[in-house]
Amino acid sequence: MTERALVLFSGGQDSATCLAWALDRFDEVETIGFDYGQRHRVELEVRHAFLAGLRAGFPAWAARLGPDHMLPLAALPALGATAMTEEIAIATGADGLPNTFVPGRNILFFTFAAALAYRRGIRHLVGGMCETDYSGYPDCRDDTLKALQVTLGLGMATRFVIHTPLMWIDKAETWRLADGLGGAPLRDLVTEHTHSCYQGDRRTRHAWGYGCDACPACHLRRKGWERYACTS
Numbered sequence: 001m002t003e004r005a006l007v008l009f010s011g012g013q014d015s016a017t018c019l020a021w022a023l024d025r026f027d028e029v030e031t032i033g034f035d036y037g038q039r040h041r042v043e044l045e046v047r048h049a050f051l052a053g054l055r056a057g058f059p060a061w062a063a064r065l066g067p068d069h070m071l072p073l074a075a076l077p078a079l080g081a082t083a084m085t086e087e088i089a090i091a092t093g094a095d096g097l098p099n100t101f102v103p104g105r106n107i108l109f110f111t112f113a114a115a116l117a118y119r120r121g122i123r124h125l126v127g128g129m130c131e132t133d134y135s136g137y138p139d140c141r142d143d144t145l146k147a148l149q150v151t152l153g154l155g156m157a158t159r160f161v162i163h164t165p166l167m168w169i170d171k172a173e174t175w176r177l178a179d180g181l182g183g184a185p186l187r188d189l190v191t192e193h194t195h196s197c198y199q200g201d202r203r204t205r206h207a208w209g210y211g212c213d214a215c216p217a218c219h220l221r222r223k224g225w226e227r228y229a230c231t232s
Contacts, residue, residue, distance in 0.1 A: 004028040005124035005163075006117045008109055009068075011043035013209070013221060014128030014166055016050055016194045017174055020181045021165045022126045023054070023061040030066040030122065032113050036073040036105070042200045044070075049193040057185050071112055106139035107148060114152045114160055126163045133170035133220060142167050171224020172231070179232070196221045 005022045009015045009031040022029045033047055047068070055062040106129060113125055129140040138144060142164070149162040166174055179187045190209075195202065197211030197218050204210060208225035211218040 002027045003124065004030070004120075004122045005126050006113055006120070006122045007031050007126040008113055008128070009033055009047060010128075011045075011047035011050065011194060012128070012196050013171075013190055013194045014130065014174060016190050017178045017181075018126050018128045018163075018165055019054070020061070020178060020186055022124075022163075023058075023064050024181055026124060027064060028066055029064055030069065030120065032069045032071065032116060034071055034073050034109055034112070037077040042202050043195040046193050046195045046202075050189060053189045053193055057189065058182060069116060071116075073108060073112070104139070106137070107144075110145070110148055110162065111152065114156060114158075117160065118156050118158055123159060124161050124163060126165070128166050129164050130166040130169070130174075132166075132168055133224065170227075171220050172227035175224055175228035176232070179228075 003026045005026040005028070007015065007019045007022050007029060009019050010033060019029070019031060031047075031051070033044060035041070035044060038044075051065070051068060054065060106127070110125060110127065117123065117125060127145070129145060131141050145162050145164060149160060152158075152160050152162075165177070169177065175187065175190075178190050182189075191207075192209070195210060198215040199212040201212040202210045204212065206213060206222065207229070208222050211221065213219075213222060
């Protein structure tokens with residue numbers, strides 16, 4: 001039986017590592033991205049370079065890598081301003097969550113991904129969510145995604161399996177996972193052609209990639225790289 005997977009691929013470090021993880025495990029892999037008016041929309045541009053790099057540098061994976069899908073979700077910014085969709089300062093709200101949290105985003109992403117997967121006969125859904133080393137978003141939690149897996153399966157009468165390979169590892173281990181999957185070529189591809197910075201900074205190149213080195217996403221990526229580099 002051919003096992004097929006659909007990877008939620010944003011263009012960031014985590015989803016890129018999950019894409020490599022899926023290509024290492026499944027017979028056929030497709031990718032899906034979402035244009036929701038994100039402030040750091042440069043991540044949508046680097047996706048193409050990362051996919052091209054995978055196809056060129058990893059022939060075995062290239063044979064398994066299928067179509068890339070891009071869906072618009074323009075309604076998300078209309079639901080309320082966040083620092084991910086508006087030019088406002090990143091801060092922590094009264095509820096203790098950073099204002100980079102976009103309510104319902106990952107739930108919508110998986111719902112649309114499942115609808116596409118249903119049409120394409122795919123049952124495995126892969127996402128880069130994590131609750132070990134993250135910004136505290138409630139829709140990244142393991143309990144949320146386990147409940148969503150059940151809901152999607154019931155709602156579409158299909159047994160979907162949601163995979164979150166990074167759920168219980170930190171950013172240093174995410175770098176180590178990429179290294180274990182594809183060695184230096186994959187690690188370098190992640191460094192050069194993925195984007196995490198909330199400010200969308202592609203001008204400043206660091207050892208860990210491009211970014212402002214001030215926003216929470218850059219902080220997590222840099223600290224993870226430093227821990228990884230110290231033990232490699």
